[in-house]
Amino acid sequence: MDNKDIATLIVDGHTYKLPIIRGTEGEVGLDISMLRSISGLITLDPGYVNTGVCSSAISFVDGEKGILRYRGYPIEQLAQHSSFVETAMLLVYGELPTHAERTAFGNMLGDQALLHEDLMHHFEGFPPHGHPMAILSAVINSLGTYYPDLLQIDNKNELYLAVAKLISKVRTIAAFSYRKSVGRPIIYPDPSRSYCENFLHMMFSVPYKEHVPSDEALRALDLFLLVHADHEQNCSCSTVRMVGSSDANLFASVSAGICALWGRLHGGANSAVIHTLQNIHDGDYSVQEYIEMVKRKEFRLMGFGHRIYKNYDPRAKILKECAINLLNTLTIKDPLLDIAMELQETAMQDDFFISRKLYPNVDFYSGLILRALEIPVNMFPVMFAMGRMPGWIAHWFEQYQDQGLRIHRPRQIYIGQNERDYIAMDKRTQQSTFQFQRA
Numbered sequence: 001m002d003n004k005d006i007a008t009l010i011v012d013g014h015t016y017k018l019p020i021i022r023g024t025e026g027e028v029g030l031d032i033s034m035l036r037s038i039s040g041l042i043t044l045d046p047g048y049v050n051t052g053v054c055s056s057a058i059s060f061v062d063g064e065k066g067i068l069r070y071r072g073y074p075i076e077q078l079a080q081h082s083s084f085v086e087t088a089m090l091l092v093y094g095e096l097p098t099h100a101e102r103t104a105f106g107n108m109l110g111d112q113a114l115l116h117e118d119l120m121h122h123f124e125g126f127p128p129h130g131h132p133m134a135i136l137s138a139v140i141n142s143l144g145t146y147y148p149d150l151l152q153i154d155n156k157n158e159l160y161l162a163v164a165k166l167i168s169k170v171r172t173i174a175a176f177s178y179r180k181s182v183g184r185p186i187i188y189p190d191p192s193r194s195y196c197e198n199f200l201h202m203m204f205s206v207p208y209k210e211h212v213p214s215d216e217a218l219r220a221l222d223l224f225l226l227v228h229a230d231h232e233q234n235c236s237c238s239t240v241r242m243v244g245s246s247d248a249n250l251f252a253s254v255s256a257g258i259c260a261l262w263g264r265l266h267g268g269a270n271s272a273v274i275h276t277l278q279n280i281h282d283g284d285y286s287v288q289e290y291i292e293m294v295k296r297k298e299f300r301l302m303g304f305g306h307r308i309y310k311n312y313d314p315r316a317k318i319l320k321e322c323a324i325n326l327l328n329t330l331t332i333k334d335p336l337l338d339i340a341m342e343l344q345e346t347a348m349q350d351d352f353f354i355s356r357k358l359y360p361n362v363d364f365y366s367g368l369i370l371r372a373l374e375i376p377v378n379m380f381p382v383m384f385a386m387g388r389m390p391g392w393i394a395h396w397f398e399q400y401q402d403q404g405l406r407i408h409r410p411r412q413i414y415i416g417q418n419e420r421d422y423i424a425m426d427k428r429t430q431q432s433t434f435q436f437q438r439a
Helices: 035-039 075-081 084-093 099-111 117-124 132-146 156-182 195-204 215-227 235-244 250-261 269-281 287-295 314-329 335-348 351-355 363-372 377-400
Strands: 006-011 014-022 028-030 059-062 067-070
Touching (some): 006 035, 014 035, 067 075, 067 084, 067 314, 075 215, 075 314, 084 099, 084 156, 084 215, 084 377, 099 195, 117 132, 132 250, 132 377, 156 377, 195 215, 215 314, 215 363, 215 377, 235 377, 269 287, 269 363, 269 377, 314 335, 314 363, 335 351, 335 363
Antiparallel strands (some): 006 014, 014 028, 059 067
16 A cells, blocks of 8 residues: 555644545545544544445445436436336346346236235224324334345345345335325235336225326336435435444335435425425415525525535436426426426526525425326325335345444544532432423
């Protein structure tokens, strides 16, 4: 290792040598895995903004240039030529499948769509209007109890089966959770239908009338799932990896990822976008008034800006075109699309947003697509979870194979009281200083 692969850290007159790690796309990082043992120091990085938690070969993001690639393939090419199921295979297995492999996997997805009948009682334990994300997480976790032979993956066949079960059953659970929330009878999956067609069938068919989606609707849903399939070390993906680092099984790890995704700053962001657009449509404020309130920090402009992207999110470009085409094809006049276009144009001409590099992200248009498909807002994060499932599985398995894996255990900088002696209750005079603050 020569000098260009070493960084020097000087603290209180002591010098420490840290290895430099270089990624295949030119990324450079400092390996601080031995920092505490050689110096007694740790790093402080709230939110892990500058901390790399792993080396991964699954997806690559360049936020400055607006680049997203799955296993080296640009998201734009996959959106144009691939499908969600094929892309799922790429993420999990590392390469695009052959025609025979794709056909076999598609057949397996059809075979694995049904849920064990005993698991159906699980849905009855939730209140009528229980949130679909709570149901999805709980039932996905429960799957592990029905397939104990898959709690530990020992060979390629077991992985293949576990992957098919999760990617197939997540749509069944999602559709059943929706039907439960609206009091409609369960519609069982039909293995003769494509992945997206089968999901919409379970969502919207009724015993006396089958739901027959248009080709444009199927393509829009497939594209929605595809662009959400992975996005490097985001909150939910990191959660899956953290839980998996304890040697937790795939079902439990993915279930934890669903809970992380449920947060309004993650999987709930596109719902917030729709809420904002609806408020503008209802006359609560105009586009310009809303922009000014955002600039005064009275509101956060959901759907704009990204922790990683300092350019136009490439997924947003894909979904913007998809939303416009879908609405035009379905001859749907959604006033929220016009408001979204005006909001984007106004923001992109304002120096406040330009100087801060706040561009539309994937959430800005994804909700409009789901609205056009008649997906209710409380199902938006569930749709996100369906799309992200292949990425979660890929990251869990990549880590599972890591021979040097250590359980994730971050450090902290303690800022509390120094050591003090216990005070008997009859001698306590100080009032509690407990305060609750929430932004």
